[in-house]
Amino acid sequence: MLAYIAGVLLSIGGLPSAGAVDPLVTLDYSSYRGTARSTGVTEWLGIRFAAPPLGELRWRAPQAPLQNDTVIDAVAHGPICLSTPGTPNDPTTSEDCLFLDVYAPSSASASTKLPVYLFIQGGGFNVDSNPNYNGTGLIQAADMNIIVVNFNYRVGLYGFLASQEVIDNGDTNVGLLDQRMVMQWVQTYITLFGGDPSHVVLGGDSAGGASLLLHLTAYGGQDDGLFQAAAAESATFGNMLNVSESQYQYDAVVERVGCGYDKVQDTLGCLRSLNVSYLQANNYNIPYPNGGPEAGAPIYMYQPTIDGGFITDYSYRLLQKGSFVKVPVIFGDDTNGGTIFTPKNTSTYTEMDQFLVDQFNAMTANQIDIMNAMYPPAETYPDSGALWRTVSNAYGEMRYMCPSQAVGSAYSEYSVAGTWIYRYNVMDPTQMEEGYGVPHTVEINAIWGPYNVAPGAAPASYYPGQSNAGIIPVIQGYWTSFIRSYDPNTYRVAGSPEWVQWTAWAKDRLVFQTNATAMEVVDYGQQARCAYLQSIGILTQQ
The missing domain is CATH 3.40.50.1820 (Alpha/Beta hydrolase fold, catalytic domain)
Known part of the structure; x- marks a missing residue:
């Protein structure tokens, strides 16, 4: 999967020579005009890093962003990804949510090679709870010597649904694959903003901190050179199920939205065809199936899944075995x-x-x-x-x-x-x-x-x-x-x-x-x- 994501990003063309000293940055799939602030920091908001994960792309690994030959004014954050439990008509959220923001010193250029702080927000893997943070304060505290990148990723039902059907015709842990896509994006494009792709420090809080450990242990601790250090704040070790243990979540969703096994043959295809407002209206947590009559739903139901690929085992066991990137x-x-x-x-x-x-x-x-x-x-x-x-x-x-x-x-x-x-x-x-x-x-x-x-x-x-x-x-x-x-x-x-x-x-x-x-x-x-x-x-x- 990682090789696929890398190939997607690298296959969409060579990079032009440009620098962040000019707020207009030309990527090979689109051009974005940022804003130079009086703080000495230039910001680019709402850069698309993947194709809209809609329809047939629900519960699939992120795809390459679509070609857009117009210049986009990068002055507004992208919408936040849909959460679980769901709110059907929240105007600040959207299923089309795979956007990132870049903050760089206005004096940076393609030759400055500044360290990059790539931040993964928290929210229990069920909500993007720290969106749109402004990197200016960190850049100023670093004597104008770093670049800050933050982003949205799929969460809850849309980011961490797991079942045999998803294994057969989709991808598990797509929220983590979104994060990995951003890391690949940084490797491909950050020099255009003045950053050094060989000096990337991951940051994250709560589920973002847990994500850091999941990337450190990804594929059994395989080092793909995507980052060189990690700083986790209040990392969470939640309850982690495997695919078969997660099946009850999928089965409950398809039944409540009318895509049950007694109604349709392709239940996942049926889920992909549904209007997202209807999905959100039916997107809520339920207790674990062995919970008994007094059980309540967990605070965060959808979690990263042990799928034998990205996540090979429980975090505690991987730590015990030393199966992690040594940074x-x-x-x-x-x-x-x-x-x-x-x-x-x-x-x-x-x-x-x-x-x-x-x-x-x-x-x-x-x-x-x-x-x-x-x-x-x-x-x-x-x-x-x-x-x-x-x-x-x-x-x-x-x-x-x-x-x-x-x-x-x-x-x-x-x-x-x-x-x-x-x-x-x-x-x-x-x-x-x-x-x-x-x-x-x-x-x-x-x-x-x-x-x-x-x-x-x-x-x-x-x-x-x-x-x-x-x-x-x-x-x-x-x-x-x-x-x-x-x-x-x-x-x-x-x-x-x-x-x-x-x-x-x-x-x-x-x-x-x-x-x-x-x-x-x-x-x-x-x-x-x-x-x-x-x-x-x-x-x-x-």
Whole structure:
């Protein structure tokens, strides 16, 4: 599949000689006119990187973008990909959504060969939750010495539907193949914007961070030279099924939209023929088939699938075997990564256990009993159940905190490249008061800068003059240093502590905290809990 995508991009013609000093960039399938801003950054928004994945191209690998001989004003972001659960008529979304944005210093040219930061947004693989972030803040923090690329990819029903029918007449994990297509696009075209295709650093948060690991382990850890380092924020280790285990999702969809086996012979062809608004109206999550009468639907149902191709095994097993690309990596998480996901009314261990099994359907009664013992009642908050923070602690460590430490340990064991782990502990007064603590992916607002993420997304304390404004240059210093040199220490802000590498025996990580960023050793309680959760990671299908 990778060879196919590479061939598609390389077969559509030779590249003209051009540079990003001119906002008009001529690709061999279309020309895009960007905008040079007074910030010193030129931006190209809404560049199509693949053909519209419509009709017969639903649930197939991305195809080459169509030829368009007109000059396109690249002044608007492309529409966001459709999510699951579905909203039938959201004007900001579309099935035709495979677009990317490029941000480059206006002084860059085809000869500058600047490092490239290629960012993969999160959203649980069911929504594009970080679209349209502006790369200007990162470029400025990097002394105008990097290029930033971000993009949309297919998610949910459209990105991760898996069944025997899809295997027979389509492709699995097409959302990941979209991401791979962008990596190939960067290899082919980024020199025209001033970038260096041999110096690409992947970034990503949540499912984007999980995507980084899936590309590091893709095809059993095959290195195709598409990137040279990776920095993951709050990477998720979700429940991963194989194709046969995913069949129930497909069967449920075809029945509810009238494409069932008793009605049509080609059920997948029937799905491809349906109006997308009708599909979206019927696009929702259902419980796992073994969940029992009390089961609820998982937060994120459609997930990357073990298909024997792109994904050959569970992430934990691939890490144990050393089956991953050996490049420098950053992985880390927020102190309270589970709080935004768990039911605030959780009051009993029975309710906590049901939530965990709803997300990880392979968990056994014995594993649940051990989880209950490991996570005693925690602090309580008004308008919340007595065990909300307890289930949040369990879910946060199982899905986020402990897996990232496992990545660090595997990389420190198998790789000669650098390995850095962090804990983000910047406390926003409002989030603390509401009981969310330092929640999942909040660090993304500091890395990009509060003005460069979605309007209103960043905590109020992150803005200039507020209590946590000082963390912005600190974390941007480490991140842009890593992008530029594969080491977060090279260009870190003066006065920032050295970020010591992680090892499985020392367990040193950097704690980001306003005016108190420092190294720490993981406390023994979390070490013990993570040791258990990592030991059952394959059994819990992570």
